[in-house]
Amino acid sequence: MRAWALFFTCLYFNIYGQRHTSTWYNIDNGLPQSSAKAIVKDKYGFIWISTENGLVRYDGSSFITFNSFKINNLHFGEFIGDPLLDSITALNNFQENKIIIKNRFPKVTNLHSSDKKDFVEGEMYVNRVANNIIACNFYNDINYFIQLKNSTYSFTAKNTIVYKDKNGKETKISLPFTNKDLNNIFVFNEVLFINNLKTRRTYSIDRGNLVVHEKESLFNDPNTKVYWQQITNQTFIINHNNIYLVEGKGREITLKFLVKYNEIGSHPYYSMFYDKDFNKLYLGTLNNGLNVLSLSDFYVARKEADFSNNVYYASLPFSKNTIIAEDGTEFGKHGVINKYPFGNNDNYLMMYDKSGNILIQKRSSIIRFYKNSGYKRKDSTFIKQGFEFFLKSGNLYGSSFSDFSKSQLHLSTKDIFSKPDFVYDFKSFVNTFAQYSKNQVLVGNSNGLYSITLGKETITPILQNIHVKSIIQTKDNLVWIMTNKNGFYLFRNRKLTKMPNDRNNYLQSAHYILEDRKGFYWISSNNGLFKVPKKQLLQYAEDQKKPVFYYRFTKKDGFLTNEFNGSSQPNAYILENGDFVFPSMDGFVFFNPDSIKTYYPDKSEIYIERVKIGNSEPQYFHHLLDLKKDYKTADIFIDIPYFSNLENLYIEAKVSGTENTEWEQITTGKELKYTISNLAPGEYKLSVRMLVSPDGKYEEKNMQFKIQPFFYQTLLFRVSVSIIILIIITIIVQLTTNFLRIKNKALKQIVHNKNSELKETALTLEVVKSDLQKETEYQKKLVETISHDITTPIRFIAMLSQKLYESDDVELQKKYFDSIYKSSEQLYQFTLNLKEYTELYKAENIFEEEEYPINRILEIKKKLFCEIAKERGTMIINMANIKVYSHVNESILMAIIHNILDNAVKNTFDGQITLNITENNQKSTITITDTGAGMSAEQIAIYMNLFKNPKLETPSFKGKGLGLHMVIHLVKKINAEINFRQNHPKGIVVEIMLNKN
Structure with a gap:
């Protein structure tokens, strides 16, 4: 009793609830009909919704409607049964048919009289109470009962409740009660609770034993609405738009505040279910569909006044749980705490000086707000025309100056206002700097990253042609280089390593990094907030081979915008109370990293049992998928009950067997599926793996499928064709052999004939040889004759020529000339005949x-x-x-x-x-x-x-x-x-x- 009294008094404390995002589903985007009359989660992790047009299974990305039962009445109501025993049943209107949901699939089953919740007993109507709907009506002329596992509570008469145990023994319990008070009852862990709103008392009955709680509480508050569903063992208390969930053991119950939802009374809500695994509240209506509230532990602090500017870049930690912005607004995670008269200043740069005064830049001046005046007194110091930024890193104070053609970095060991100890000139604009050792400084410019050594004029380029936005040193002394549209880098041991991007390249514009106590980095960007294990980034920096898995938080997780802001100065902080703060384009995002959950699918909850072949409707298969030979495409669905942001679902698939493929990323969207097409006939294995933890652990699931071959691709056909070919080859060989035998016989005859011919030819050749010998002899003798006939005339001509030369007698010379002429003529005729003869002979x-x-x-x-x-x-x-x-x-x-x-x-x-x-x-x-x-x-x-x-x-x-x-x-x-x-x-x-x- 004392524990209850203490608890109920604490319920009136002011409670700040979780933020939430709301998503509606109706006939336009998933449901077959805009009613959600009951909601339950099965043992496999799927959400089931009862509607007026069938039953719906929801896995976080898609709705699957089951309304093709061989029954005429598809108007279903509440669920009964036990999800842990894989037995969920639903009756349609007028209790005509019964559907049982077992092994993730609903089917029509036999309806027994014990299944009915409404029946007639004697002359009285009897109704079983399995839930307590917000707008439920109970009547005094109907007998109601609540069926527990081994006992029953009956409400049969005024001021009397009958308890019947498993042996049939009855116990009558007297208390001021009528059937209309059933609106305020609920059962939790087999204990019946009854709230009397008039007397502000709460009764608990455990196995027939009554206990009265006389303290006022939210349970018996007249403004409280109760929603109870027996199958889920969940009871919701709704009071002034605040929604609570009943928790505890036995009679020792407590209320867990879920959310303040101002629209809870704006719709005819008929069913409720809280999924603690994914921190979501499901609200079903009679005519507006299903409303899913994603509860969030992110808090957005912003000014709520009209036309307020909530775009922030710079801020400073102000107390152990608040920050202060450049306009003097102090924010806590629940909003504005206080307002200081800072006036209008530049919103990019803020800094504490050594005395705790706040320095804020305003054009070419620095405004100083004094701590000892409660930040009400201020002064202003003009620095220099072209003054761009100021920053403190290590024991160095730095400021930059620009004349739009070059830039100077001034470094001082005293303060911003002192004469600089070191001055460095750059051709590009200086955006930031960081002291990472005693004499070594990194400088980030608009065109790259540089290193300088204090006391030396040398400026060493490290990385060029990138825009360095900020340089961050985490508490583990690692240096991170954040760029504009070029991702982020790790600078360690004087080596620069580019970190991998996320799958959507949102980290191309990363802003700031904070490290929590559990070894995770939180990185803000232009499109979402990312969480990643530090060890994965460091392992990647070693060999660039280890994968890095980023977890992304978006507006769906409770932000007002996905766009965060960055600055050359630190602009994200870890407050003394452990809260992290990041500035965004719409307020500051507060959260405690220990309370932010990352959701990964359960390693056992991956199911491959549905396929869509071509344009046909999806169908179920068990163990082995048998595809016909004429299939074109087959979409194999991968069902995973995952109710968080699908962008954080890492799932891959590959095929092995007759043909093999590499691991392919499954596109996350409305449906998760792997498409099979153009695979050769044969037996295959589809392997699907999904990331089940932030440390990179995968869980793999395999399924077998077979593609039937065409008749000409079967083994029987190939064997038959091989046999036929073998027979044909045998016949061809036999015919060829016979042909060769005949040919051989003919060739023998031909050889015999040729031998005879050769003998004749030999004889002929002998004759020819003889003729050739005679011809040769003829030619030889012809040449001898020619030589003789030519020699004589030539000798005669030579003799006459000699006599002609020696004679002086003219008449005699004439005679000699005539003889020479005739001899020459004879010789000419002879040679002419010889030439003609030679040509004619050939x-x-x-x-x-x-x-x-x-x-x-x-x-x-x-x-x-x-x-x-x-x-x-x-x-x-x-x-x-x-x-x-x-x-x-x-x-x-x-x-x-x-x-x-x-x-x-x-x-x-x-x-x-x-x-x-x-x-x-x-x-x-x-x-x-x-x-x-x-x-x-x-x-x-x-x-x-x-x-x-x-x-x-x-x-x-x-x-x-x-x-x-x-x-x-x-x-x-x-x-x-x-x-x-x-x-x-x-x-x-x-x-x-x-x-x-």
Whole structure:
């Protein structure tokens, strides 16, 4: 009783609640219908919502509606059952059907009479009470009961409550009570609590034992509303828009303040659920959908007056739990604490001097507010035109000056107003500096980072072409370089290392770093506040390989804006009470890092059991996903109950099996899914891993899936094709073998025949060889004859020339000249015949394409030898009156006639040479008759035998000339015939017969 009394009196203390952000969901953005009549969380971490159009499962990113049951009534009400036993049930209107939610999936199940919460007992209506809705109505003509695990409380008569234990034993409890007082009851940990708002008493009944609490409290306050839901064992107390959650053990209950929500009475709220794992309060309405309040331990302090400027850059810690801004406003985490008359100043630079006075820059002057006057008295000191900033780092006071073309940094060991001990000139504007050792100073400029040594004029560039915004030394003496749009760097051991960005590159414009007691850095930026383990950054600085996992806080976590502010001076602080303070574009953000939770998914709560194939509806699968051969794409959903900012969900997936992929980042959005496409048929394993702790630990989950092959991709098809190919190859080999056998047999016959032919050829070759030998002998003897015939005329000509040279007789010289001329002429004719013979002997074409008249050849040769014959007293007569045509090679025929006529002219003196041509159907005959010396019968026989029998050895040509021998060879060449006969009384007749065919 004393504990209760003490507790209830404390409830009236002024309590500052958590901040919150509100997100509404309705039919426009996830719900199938704008009612949320009951809310519960299952053992797997998913939120279930009962609506008038089915049941909805919520995982923090997407809503999945289940309303395709084979029932007609989809109007569902409250949940009953036990989530820890994986048994949540819901009845539809009029208790027609029962749905059980088990293993993350709802299905229709058998409805038993014991499941009904409304029934008739005798003549009375009986109603089971499983929740106490804010606007619930109870009637005195209905009997109500509360079913606990092993007992029952019945409200059957006025001023009487009946308790029945598990054995059926009844205990009647008398107290002033009517059914309308059921609006103020709740059950917590199997203990029934009844609040009497008139008498301001609270009754607790534990297993039939009544205890009366007579102290006034929020429980029995007339302005209190009670919401109780049995299935979640949660009771909410709502008083003056403050929402509390009942906690404790047994009868020893307390109230945990959740939030002050001024709109709690503005909507018809019908259900409530608090998710302590993610610090969210779910409020369900009858017609406006679901309202999710994200409770926050971040506090934003700002001026609430109209048209107030809440953009702050510089500030100073003022007390153990407050700060002061450049306009004199003192802020605590709950807002404005006090206002000092600082007036209007530049809001970028503030600093304490050695006496605790506050220095604030105003254009080219410094305003000093004296501590001993309560910061009411001030003075102003003009520094210098072009004065840009002042700053203290280590034991150095620094200020910068600029004339828009160059910049100077003044450093002093005394104070800002003293003459500088060191002056350094820079071509770019100086933004900040930091003393990191006794004589070493880092200077951040608009175009890079520089190092200077006190007492020396040397300025050493460390990093150029970046805009250094600030240089921060954390309490562990690490130096961090913050840049504008180039990320941030660690300067350690005179080595500069760029830190990795976050996934969205928001840390490209990081502002300030604070370190908490647990080894985490808090980094403000232009887009959110980041938390990261310090050891991850330092490990990355060692080898640039270890991953860094940033956790990002945004407006969803309680800020008014995601944009924080930076300055060349320190502008984020750790107050004496442990609170961190960061300036933003809309007020100062206060928080205690120990109370700010980071949310990571439970390592056991990752489920891969849904797939969407092509454009079809999502479907469930168990253990193995079997994809058909004609699938195009398959979206495998990754269900993770995660109710915080999805940007902090690190999840990756890869496929291994017939084909392999590398780890891929899963895009976080409305749905988490991994898309399969263009994979070859086969068996695969999908591996999904998610980050489950800030130290980089991953939890991995695997699932098997198989892609069915087309018929031509199956093993059976391949084996069948292989067998068919093997059979075809065997048949081809057999046919080839048979063919080769036949071919071999034929080749043997051919070889036999070829052997016979070769034998004949050998014999022929012997004949040819013999002929070639004779031809060679002929050529040899021909050359001998030519040499003999040429030598004699040349010797004769040489002899005559000698005599011509020695003689002085003119007549005799004339005679010698005539003999030389005739000998030369004879030699010329001889060489001419030799050339013509050589060319004709090599000729291959023995027939002309077009025929020509032989008469033309006779006439030409007659004219050629006519004068020579006259000198010998001989006449040449052409008796060919008819034209006879031939296809025989004209040159060969001309050579034959030339030589025969030449011989006739040489051997005929004072005689006659007759030329004639006759023809019949088979032959054309050329006749040359002379009355010269003629030929003996022996000579005629020799030449005829030479013509008719070419195997006869060619006799020596020496002394016999070349003409007839050449003629015989040419006649043979053109397949003609030649005949010699004597002409009576003297001379010779030569006949050449040309075949017309």
